[in-house]
Amino acid sequence: MRLATIRTSEGSRLHVRGRSGYVDVASESGRPELATLNGLLAGGVAALDVAAGLTSREGREYDETDLDAAVPRPNRVMCVGVNYSAHAVEGGRDANPTWPESFMRSASSVLAPYADLARPALSSGFDYEGELAIVIGSGGRYIPREKAMDAIAGFTVLNDGSAREWQRAATQWTPGKNFDASMPIGPEVVTADEVSVDDLAITTTLNGAVMQSARTSQMIVDVARCIEFFSSFTKLLPGDVIATGTPGGVGFARTPPVWLTPGDVIEVTVEGVGTIRNKVVEDEPAPAGWPWLPSATATGIL
Structure with a gap:
């Protein structure tokens, strides 16, 4: 079953x-x-059975721009960082960490799957991170990996847009990962009974050129272990989202770095789940002389 949130007259x-x-x-x-x-x-x-019972009906066609974020108002967005060895290596990290790197994103950072993606006015190092995302269904606490799939409603596609200067200005990643409307997610939630995520291709293209190409089987912490890890310290709730990390090939690790700039089109595809595509545009300008602006050189992204 494939679920989508669509903007209508209602x-x-x-x-x-x-x-x-x-x-x-x-x-x-x-x-x-x-x-x-x-x-x-x-x-x-x-309730899921009610929705499933409607899949045999004739529906209405919508333009892709009518699609809202697949999870428009997530309770929480929990993220695993550095979850592919190639990405760990390109960032100078341990390729086989013993503990997951994790952080949170706010609901205000969510963006529709085909909406314009504004490069933050206070960032010249805005980067892409194509990812598979988990949408929690029944959830729970202390969920062992062998029961993880029972807690999952489905999967979707996510771009963890990152302002690298803000991410690296201090030891915590929160500012760089939470600019408003910087995380496109969608286009649908594909229920767990319809797709196996053990070994799916994940690809990110920038203006048609492949920047990231990997398989979900290359995750360091796989989907089941993500559920096990996060449920260790919090009860997972219906509507929570878990971002499972990005493969190698991000912009900051390239020589020279490749940053998202207005006019770019960034696309993320997860095999069997879907594709999101966003045009990068200028953000509203910040007030003149705004005092908070990390130096790209000082934070090591240039």
């Missing part, structure tokens, strides 16, 4: 892909509480 509403087009879950089921992804996930297996 606001953003959850749809399921039907035999053709997309079917409005709440309208067609007569269940207004299922108008959002969070509402559907809160309803558990019974």
